[in-house]
Amino acid sequence: MxxxxxxxxxxxxxxxxxxxxxxxxxxxxxxxxxxxxxxxxxxxxxxxxxxxxxxxxxxxxxxxxxxxxxxxxxxxxxxxxxxxxxxxxxxxxxxxxxxxxxxxxxxxxxxxxxxxxxxxxxxxxxxxxxxxxxxxxxxxxxxxxxxxxxxxxxxxxxxxxxxxxxxxxxxxxxxxxxxxxxxxxxxxxxxxxxxxxxxxxxxxxxxxxxxGGKSPAIVDETADLQLAAKRIAWGKFTNSGQTCIAPDYLYVQQNVKKELLKKIAESITEMYGVEPLENEDMAQIVNENHFNRLKKYLNNGRTIIGGDSDRSLLQIEPTVLDDIDWKDPIMEEEIFGPILPVLSFEHIDEVVNNVRKHPKPLALYLFSESKRQQDHIIDSLSFGGGCINDTLIHVASPYLPFGGVGQSxxxxxxxxxxxxxxxxxxxxVKQTNRFDIKFRYPSYKNGLKIMKKLLK
Known part of the structure; x- marks a missing residue:
């Protein structure tokens, strides 16, 4: 051997x-x-x-x-x-x-x-x-x-x-x-x-x-909330959230927050059933150490969707947490699990300012029908790559390079x-032997004058 x-x-x-x-x-x-x-x-x-x-x-x-x-x-x-x-x-x-x-x-x-x-x-x-x-x-x-x-x-x-x-x-x-x-x-x-x-x-x-890193999903008031909810839930809870480009947290405009969260709950039920822990196709957490790490996050904020778990199966059902603050432990590092914390904003510049205070994310997902808003986020925030009005799918295109920036x-x-x-x-460089450019040599009388003209 x-x-x-x-x-x-x-x-x-x-x-x-x-x-x-x-x-x-x-x-x-x-x-x-x-x-x-x-x-x-x-x-x-x-x-x-x-x-x-x-x-x-x-x-x-x-x-x-x-x-x-x-x-x-x-x-x-x-x-x-x-x-x-x-x-x-x-x-x-x-x-x-x-x-x-x-x-x-x-x-x-x-x-x-x-x-x-x-x-x-x-x-x-x-x-x-x-x-x-x-x-x-x-x-x-x-x-x-x-x-x-x-x-x-x-x-x-x-x-x-x-x-x-x-x-x-x-x-x-x-x-x-x-x-x-x-x-x-x-x-x-x-x-x-x-x-x-x-x-x-x-x-x-x-x-x-x-x-990896903390990749945000941002939803403004112009978004198609039904599609946004379904696509965020799919992107977040695929592989029980153990995806490096999964939406790590949700930033939603305050005036559409209640409706979006309702539709996310409906999407989770549609994809995983009323009792997700009984769904045989739901992926498990990789080991007990990661299961224990994720369980601690359930003490952050207020659980509004899900929250149950089964240690024997190493599973945590799709969970959404409200009343989250940037100072909470769940916002300090990448979650890498089926838990989605929710933050709200009144103006998009709040999002820009807060995301900029943290390491550049691997992915970013913006849900908005506003071309101006789309351009503003793409221009204002640095991240590896992402989607407008969807999640995850940019990683599957062979025409798009996939990678991070900074800590991601x-x-x-x-x-x-x-x-x-x-x-x-x-x-x-393949050089010709048919002629020689003599002015490049120091012995050429007017070489400096010619160089200055060519290189200015």
């Missing part, structure tokens, strides 16, 4: 062989991955049910189908992405041609979280393969069934010198972070993201950090952005 260091070095040797670089090889490996996922769909769904109690619908739509879409998109556009990009040449470079070459970083480390343990492990891998890299995968130890399925799939289709899966806890992660990888891609919490970035800095390794993350992926995340853009 090779050590972690030996696995990394073996991958480095394989990468230097050049076998991972041809487009035909990359396409073949992407097709292998797609076929393997299809062949193991049943095991994947069962593992997600075992670890997180995900329904088959939720498992397919958020963990499996989205990967097919990404693989298909990468295979369709691969040659175009790989092709050297011709860029303009300034007058000072007369006679030259300028290009950008996409070069694989080499050996990449991809660390996955537990909330979407299958898709968030393999989605970055699609970019790594498309870009021509080798990769070491570190699945979450909190979802052992899914981690086992990932290991089985990868071992079935790839040699360890190309893609390897290393399972284990914190000690394994620490050892991995001591290795001199060429690229690190991490999805997880802000606190662990800081540890990853610090470790990467010791080797000056480029990183992509997909983190650095770098982006999905579609071409995944290819770019695992590629170094190498700048190349």
């Amino acid at each position: 090779p050590t972690i260091h030996e696995i990394v070095e073996n991958q480095r040797l394989y990468y230097y062989s050049g076998e991972t670089k041809p487009a035909s090889f990359r396409r073949e490996q992407l097709q292998k991955l797609k076929t393997a996922i299809k062949n193991h769909e049943r095991e994947i769904i069962q593992a997600l049910k075992q670890d997180l109690n995900k329904s088959e619908f939720e498992a397919y739509s958020t963990e499996i189908g989205i990967l097919y879409k990404e693989i298909n998109f990468a295979m369709k556009h691969l040659e175009k992405w790989m092709r050297p990009e011709r860029v303009k040449t300034p007058l000072t470079h007369l006679g030259t041609k300028s290009y950008l070459y996409s070069e694989p970083y080499g050996v990449s480390l991809i660390i996955a979280p537990w909330n979407y343990p299958f898709s968030l492990q393999l989605s970055p891998l699609i970019g790594a393969i498309a870009a021509g890299n080798c990769a070491v995968l570190k699945p979450s130890e909190l979802t052992p069934s899914v981690s086992g399925v990932i290991a089985d799939i990868i071992q079935e289709i790839y040699e360890e010198k190309y893609v390897a899966v290393i399972q284990g806890g914190v000690e394994v992660s620490q050892e991995l972070l001591q290795q001199a990888f060429d690229k690190i891609f991490f999805t997880g919490s802000v606190n662990v993201g800081k540890i990853v970035m610090e470790a990467a800095s010791k080797h000056l390794i480029p990183v992509t950090l997909e983190l 993350g650095t770098g982006s992926y999905h579609g071409k952005a995944s290819f770019d995340a695992f590629s170094h853009k190498k700048s190349i």
Whole structure:
């Protein structure tokens, strides 16, 4: 059994062989991955049910189908992405041609979280393969069934010198972070993201950090309240709120607050039933530690919807809390659970001012029919990405880069952005030998005068 260091070095040797670089090889490996996922769909769904109690619908739509879409998109556009990009040449470079070459970083480390343990492990891998890299995968130890399925799939289709899966806890992660990888891609919490970035800095390794934060859903008086309620409830309570881009809290204009909350309650009943804890398809909290953490938040404000829980099932029913203040513990960090605190505002500038006082969120969702209001929020607040009059769906478009800003993350992926995340853009100037620009040399009599004209 090779050590972690030996696995990394073996991958480095394989990468230097050049076998991972041809487009035909990359396409073949992407097709292998797609076929393997299809062949193991049943095991994947069962593992997600075992670890997180995900329904088959939720498992397919958020963990499996989205990967097919990404693989298909990468295979369709691969040659175009790989092709050297011709860029303009300034007058000072007369006679030259300028290009950008996409070069694989080499050996990449991809660390996955537990909330979407299958898709968030393999989605970055699609970019790594498309870009021509080798990769070491570190699945979450909190979802052992899914981690086992990932290991089985990868071992079935790839040699360890190309893609390897290393399972284990914190000690394994620490050892991995001591290795001199060429690229690190991490999805997880802000606190662990800081540890990853610090470790990467010791080797000056480029990183992509997909983190989280408190992502607001904002509803003003012009919004379609029926659709807003349904889409907020869907976005918040999918996977029992354990989604990095879930609406973390609701900011609603005071004069429509009562009606919106009534419609949210109706939407919850429509999606999860009158007794959500009896719904066999409702996802569970990942473990008891997170369950206990979330239970404490139920003491904040006033519970107006839900509030019940079942420790034996590790489930908390969709819950809405009113009378919340920014000083409450629930507003101090990302909730990552099925609890929605509600704040109200009279004027939109109250929202802008309060959101600005906190770290930049990963996502933001505005429900408004006012074009002026939409433009104002987009222009006034910094966040990773989001939706107008919906939640979550921006993450599923291969044409939109997905990523955070500030404490919510650095770098982006999905579609071409995944290819770019695992590629170094190498700048190349191809110079002509048909003539030489003599005034650039210090011996040329009027060189300075000409330079001043060209460079002013």
